[in-house]
Amino acid sequence: MPQGPEQRRELGAFLRTRRERVTPAEVGLPLSGRRRTPGLRREELALLAGISATWYTYLEQGRDIRASDQVLESLARTLRLDPGERAHLFRLAGHTLAAEAANEDPEPLPSEVAAVPRLLQPQPAFIINGRYDVLSCNQAAEELFPHLTDGPVAPANLARWTFLDPAARDVVVDWEEEARGLLARLRTMAGRHPGDPRYTTLIDELKSGSQEVRAWWPRYDVQVRHGGRKRLRRGGHEVVEYAYTAFHLAEQPDRTLVIYVAEGADR
Template identity: 40%
Template sequence: MATDEQQRKELGAFLRARREQLDRTAYGLPPAGRGRTIGLRREEISYLSGVSVTWYTWLEQGRDINPSRQVLDAVATALHLTVAEHDYALRLAGFAPARPGTGEAVETAPAHVQRFLDALEEHPAYALAPDWGVAGWNAAYEALYPNVATTPPEKRNLLWLIFTDPAVRDLLDDWDDTSRRFLAEFRAEAGPRLGDPRYRDLVGRLMEASPEFRERWESHDVRGFESRERVFRHPSLGRLVFEHHQLRPSDQTDIQLVVYTPADAAARARFFRRRD
């Protein structure tokens, strides 16, 4: 299955980044030159996967070739890719479909999606477009992050806010870890669409605006979404602990809903008593 040039380049860069970040000791391999223990050679991945050095090199170079799924599966095993990373590589090569939906721009959440967000009332929640533009939110989320209502629509993008808004950095108890996770999750979803002008523009602007983004984007990290505990340091409400969940309306699969639920009854009472 042929892929377009952008996807071939992304697949090659992704495989190379993963190979160069591997721990040689995890493979029982001796250190490379000057005692280096991080990074395997192409020849070593070739041997471990049973794929010829030439073919694997062409994969990393983004050549216009048609790798079989068996080849990609073997390379994924040799690189110790996670499930999310393996799926990402397959989708870039055209073997697994992108997440259902058109990927078209979504400026504002449909009315019934916004009504659902509002019905959550006490739970901070927002809607993300495919490019991670914030397309809707409820009053509880605005209480948690007031800037969402005052940020211009063209900059109301979760990835942009994470890396450029000082208020977000102050709000997040673990900005470094959360920003890395969000970027890896964004890449997992956006990979096959990185050639789209909207995505290229967003990435280009972030590369210029944020040194942290620029450094982490080049690492090609990919992760699937995981529900997890989130800690916020609200300027007036203090320390808040939530659980972070993701939903997708079956009739609006281009939109993902992110919902925060208080971690326990005490946290819920504290948040809403002080918010009111």
């Protein structure tokens, strides 16, 4: 997949942030005097990855050069990227799989799929796309996440609700941790659709309305969507721990069914 200037800049910024978090001690390099910047120097990373320092500098500067699979693998290994970060690196370098480059929003959401969250009542459940637009949800989810679907801006969007609706900070007990993870997953999805105005518009809106997004977005954290556990304040008072699971829809991997089950509930 060809790279545009914006995607090359994203690649350079992502590499820089990852280089800055790796200490010389972690990769077996001796400390050599005072360092002006955190992490590895460019020439140190290039040496460890077995590539030219000049060529790597061009890559980080966003110049129009093409990195091979072998070079990307070496950089990912040296930078100690996790699987999600490694996949993000390859996508930014123009190695996106054909299935990921396809339109993520075939229309419309089939009625039998849209009905699934209602069939899962009373467990809170909803279907989202890669931008966290809420495509379908049941009554339990609407009650657990107040104003998610009846907010002033359409379409309903979980990222917008998390960062821009004050109710989210009351409902999500560990708000900062959860919000950071959501933003990292949104960046991962945006990396699969470079230049897509739908992502750009959403991200600009989040930056405009949230000081946290403005502070966290430049860190280039990425994360794949997954299940886990989350503490939520139900009904404005009771704190309940939920296990949640994400299922990607067949042939539509950017669309995800998310189901919440309260701790101790019958499963």
